[in-house]
Amino acid sequence: MSAxxxxxxxxTAWPRLTVRGFLDRLVELDARSRNRMDLRxxxxxxxxxxxxxxxxxxxxxRRPLLR
Numbered sequence: 001m002s003a004x005x006x007x008x009x010x011x012t013a014w015p016r017l018t019v020r021g022f023l024d025r026l027v028e029l030d031a032r033s034r035n036r037m038d039l040r041x042x043x044x045x046x047x048x049x050x051x052x053x054x055x056x057x058x059x060x061x062r063r064p065l066l067r
Contacts, residue, residue, distance in 0.1 A: 029065050036061055 039057055
């Protein structure tokens with residue numbers, strides 16, 4: 001394996017943490033958190049309209065924010 005391909009492999013496995021990447025990730029986590037809070041606040045009638053149950057909502061709320 002050449003040095004160049006080893007560097008590419010290392011970059012692929014461990015992406016560099018940049019300030020921009022960090023901020024983008026924070027914005028994504030904040031949006032996901034807000035969406036879950038909104039989902040939790042919906043009443044049963046609206047959930048039924050969008051095809052969800054309270055069990056579906058509970059399952060989504062149990063999932064970790066970080067995937």
